[in-house]
Amino acid sequence: MTKSDYDVIIIGGGIIGIATGYYLTKRRQRVLLLEKNYLGAGSTGRCIGGIRAQFSTETTIKVAMESVDLFRSMEDEFGFSVDWYPSGYLFLAYSEEKKQSFLNILSLQNSLGLGVKFVTPEDIKRKFNYINVNGVLGGTFCPTDGQADPFYVLKGYMLGITNAGNDIRTHAEVVGIDNHKSNSFEVTIHTGEKFHAPKVLNAAGPFSKSVGKFVGIDLLAEPERHESLITEGIEFKAIPMIVDYRPDGCYFIQRKTGQIIGCYTPEVQVPGNDMKSTFEFLTEMPRRIIRLIPTLESVAILRQWAGSYTVTPDGNPIVDKSDIPGYYISTAMCGHGFMLGPALGKLMANFMIDDQWPYDMSEFAFKRNYRKGTEVLG
Numbered sequence: 001m002t003k004s005d006y007d008v009i010i011i012g013g014g015i016i017g018i019a020t021g022y023y024l025t026k027r028r029q030r031v032l033l034l035e036k037n038y039l040g041a042g043s044t045g046r047c048i049g050g051i052r053a054q055f056s057t058e059t060t061i062k063v064a065m066e067s068v069d070l071f072r073s074m075e076d077e078f079g080f081s082v083d084w085y086p087s088g089y090l091f092l093a094y095s096e097e098k099k100q101s102f103l104n105i106l107s108l109q110n111s112l113g114l115g116v117k118f119v120t121p122e123d124i125k126r127k128f129n130y131i132n133v134n135g136v137l138g139g140t141f142c143p144t145d146g147q148a149d150p151f152y153v154l155k156g157y158m159l160g161i162t163n164a165g166n167d168i169r170t171h172a173e174v175v176g177i178d179n180h181k182s183n184s185f186e187v188t189i190h191t192g193e194k195f196h197a198p199k200v201l202n203a204a205g206p207f208s209k210s211v212g213k214f215v216g217i218d219l220l221a222e223p224e225r226h227e228s229l230i231t232e233g234i235e236f237k238a239i240p241m242i243v244d245y246r247p248d249g250c251y252f253i254q255r256k257t258g259q260i261i262g263c264y265t266p267e268v269q270v271p272g273n274d275m276k277s278t279f280e281f282l283t284e285m286p287r288r289i290i291r292l293i294p295t296l297e298s299v300a301i302l303r304q305w306a307g308s309y310t311v312t313p314d315g316n317p318i319v320d321k322s323d324i325p326g327y328y329i330s331t332a333m334c335g336h337g338f339m340l341g342p343a344l345g346k347l348m349a350n351f352m353i354d355d356q357w358p359y360d361m362s363e364f365a366f367k368r369n370y371r372k373g374t375e376v377l378g
């Protein structure tokens with residue numbers, strides 16, 4: 001039965017809320033997680049499960065490497081597989097400028113211990129003979145990047161929270177937060193029930209801006225629509241996440257279960273929480289996939305859907321405390337929240353207890369210059 005007093009109340013049952021809840025639980029905090037729908041109903045259940053540490057800034061690379069380690073050990077930690085598989089990420093450059101930017105980032109990535117290699121079109125052809133390298137000037141490949149199933153990951157974290165006696169309430173929409181009493185937040189859900197805790201985490205993803213308004217905080221975090229599709233399963237060849245950086249590029253990977261799953265970033269962004277799928281995506285995405293792997297031409301598409309990226313002007317998340325004592329924020333994961341989630345969950349859980357980060361996290365600060373330090377490998 002749900003109690004009403006906790007150490008921490010988390011708003012949002014996506015990867016960020018649930019991972020943070022898990023690591024807070026491991027630190028023996030009394031946690032309540034409130035989710036307005038079902039776990040994974042937001043962006044997390046709509047993502048394609050890609051995991052990489054090939055980023056362009058030191059903080060994101062460190063966080064992502066920590067996450068890869070956590071994904072790798074989840075089967076042991078949870079006692080069941082989360083379909084983690086290190087298929088690698090292959091980034092492709094079709095312009096001198098992009099090739100140069102890959103080369104510039106390589107030394108930072110490798111100085112932090114990430115084994116990224118620059119690959120020529122011939123190297124790519126040798127390793128992945130099914131890829132059409134016409135027009136490719138080079139790329140980078142990181143064999144420790146990979147994939148996992150978002151639903152299994154959510155399940156593992158969920159069981160860790162509830163088996164330890166902490167509470168998750170689904171279909172419980174937070175409609176108000178009163179922070180006028182000292183050292184305690186009163187969080188109200190749509191039924192009128194009220195819960196109390198000295199600490200609250202806003203992990204409401206695409207809705208974090210409106211949840212921030214309950215306490216008068218304005219977050220520079222806006223949702224925009226991204227579409228995705230999945231094919232029928234084919235023989236598993238461990239096709240890596242191929243990231244085609246042309247203006248009409250795309251990214252896709254073969255799931256461990258055989259299907260091809262992928263997305264592209266639309267030229268004109270669709271702001272808001274619009275979850276409509278389009279015919280344009282359904283016809284255009286296969287063209288982009290087949291251009292890279294012509295042998296996939298006869299593979300049937302099973303399903304398409306849409307979800308939100310919650311974005312900031314500089315492409316970095318907001319992971320920090322706020323000006324209101326006890327009110328924390330972990331949101332705006334852009335297209336990377338699943339992969340960064342485990343490490344950010346652990347980092348935030350420790351931060352909420354110890355009030356310190358193990359390394360510089362100013363890139364993700366709530367109050368930062370959002371026009372500086374843009375992530376190049378978005």
Ligand SMILES: Cc1cc2nc3c(=O)[nH]c(=O)nc-3n(C[C@H](O)[C@H](O)[C@H](O)COP(=O)(O)OP(=O)(O)OC[C@H]3O[C@@H](n4cnc5c(N)ncnc54)[C@H](O)[C@@H]3O)c2cc1C
Binds near residue numbers: 039334339
């Ligand atoms: C098509 C697509 C493909 C993607 N592919 C990848 C990928 O390959 N790898 C990757 O790392 N990332 C990917 N992403 C991005 C990733 O899905 C997100 O960054 C991540 O899921 C964000 O997690 P979150 O927990 O912040 O948000 P969410 O998963 O959206 O969770 C927030 C939750 O808060 C709940 N909520 C909101 N308001 C309230 C309220 N008032 N009360 C209670 N609950 C509330 C919502 O219902 C929601 O469940 C992709 C996204 C999309 C759309």
